[in-house]
Amino acid sequence: MLIGDVARHSGVSTRMLRHYDALGLVRPTGRTVGGYREYSAEDVRRIFHVESLRSLGLSLKQVGRALEDPAFTPSALVSDLIRWTEDRLARDQELLGRLRAIDASAPTGWEGVLRIVELMQGLDSTSAARRQQAVLSRPEGVSVPAELLAGAVLAESDPNVAGALRWALARSDGDGVATLTAGLHSEDVDVRRRAVLAIADMPDAPATTAALADALGDPDTTVRRHAALAVGTRGVAAAVPTLVGMVVEGANDVDAAEVLGTLSQDPGCADRILTALSDELAAHTADSAARIRLTQALVELPGTTAREVLRRLAHDDDRAVALVASAFVAALEVRSTEDRGDEVP
Structure with missing residues (x-):
């Protein structure tokens, strides 16, 4: 079977088939009188094997090892692929969150986008002082999505930064109650404590009162006490x-x-x-x-x-x-x- 026929039957372009040949992944077993590549049925099966392994995320080098090296065990490789895929998904999820935060701020120009990105970078800093500065030095006229602030509140362990974030969240134009309410159901007790404090600082509304009332049944004493003080005043x-x-x-x-x-x-x-x-x-x-x-x-x-x-x-x-x-x-x-x-x- 000539290379054009193989490309039509396999869906792999002739350019990629030549690349496979150059790398030694799939070398046609024969040549025509005119010197054209001629693939056997076994060669075509190997092409499908290569494509199957590539669909799992293997590089061409890894595919070659998998097909040629008996010591290259599938279990170890699949475990690595799972870890790499999870890391990539986490990065993609983080990127998606950033893009949604920017979209929620409804920027009118690139200056607004850059301000939000600058805030997110500041909140990601390992320095508590820089995180606090990022919150307190927000320029006038820049709308910060409440969901971004709420997420930062739930993750913030420094009490001073957390206080600044709660202050900013309570005065934001958006509504981060849904994010904070989800935090009240976290398995991490520290996240639930941060959530109840943040909700307590927000303006009185049916959603915040309902969330605080629900927190009265929390298994953690501290969460219940914060909720009782807040919801009692309501x-x-x-x-x-x-x-x-x-x-x-x-x-x-x-x-x-x-x-x-x-x-x-x-x-x-x-x-x-x-x-x-x-x-x-x-x-x-x-x-x-x-x-x-x-x-x-x-x-x-x-x-x-x-x-x-x-x-x-x-x-x-x-x-x-x-x-x-x-x-x-x-x-x-x-x-x-x-x-x-x-x-x-």
């Missing part, structure tokens, strides 16, 4: 158990008590909070520090019922609790007197 009563637990454990207890006070503005939630605090007071009779924190939390609650509990605590068997409660009762009575004096007759 009026979600489901945060009450976690907030009360924070008061008991002394974890951001002052902040937790203030949020409980905010939630207590809702009459339907006030009774629930008062009951929860009272139950914890009864359950921690031997823990003076916890009972003092619970007593302090009661001060944040409005209404006479909470004050009645404080008055009872002023006579508590624990002298430290009684002294704290007495001081608060006195302060509240002074405040009430002043408030009445400010009333217009």
Whole structure:
């Protein structure tokens, strides 16, 4: 079979067949009287073998070794090909992400494209100082995709850079909530912690509130606490158990008590909070520090019922609790007197 016929039947160009011949990959076994290449059936089968191996990503040199070297084992080669392919896909995925980020910024000219590329390069720096500078020195008028900032937040381990990224994300024009919400479902607890902090800094909206409420069920205590503080200020009563637990454990207890006070503005939630605090007071009779924190939390609650509990605590068997409660009762009575004096007759 002449080279033209082989090309038509195999789909391999005559130029490539000549290249295979020059490399010694597929040499025709015969020549015509006129000196033209003449391929046998075995030669054609070898061409298909070469093409099959090339389709796996092998170089022509690797194909030659695979066909000629008995020690060139398929298992080792395939493992290498898998690793190289995975690396290439990762690079392609990174490139795709960069291109999408640029596209999302809707640049009006190449200057805008270069600014976004410059930001991405800065965020990829191994220097925390440079990453922070890249975020804070963003030029005016350059729109940065929220998804880009959200992705950077989830990957950032330096607290100062993470704070700058959250600040920039909260003030961006886009919506990175979807990216952050996906981060809340990461198997990496550090990613989930970064996600909940970033969502907490974003403006109140149904999507952010729903994501934070969902994080109240996270297996990590830190994630639950951040979510409770954020979602509690947005009026979600489901945060009450976690907030009360924070008061008991002394974890951001002052902040937790203030949020409980905010939630207590809702009459339907006030009774629930008062009951929860009272139950914890009864359950921690031997823990003076916890009972003092619970007593302090009661001060944040409005209404006479909470004050009645404080008055009872002023006579508590624990002298430290009684002294704290007495001081608060006195302060509240002074405040009430002043408030009445400010009333217009």
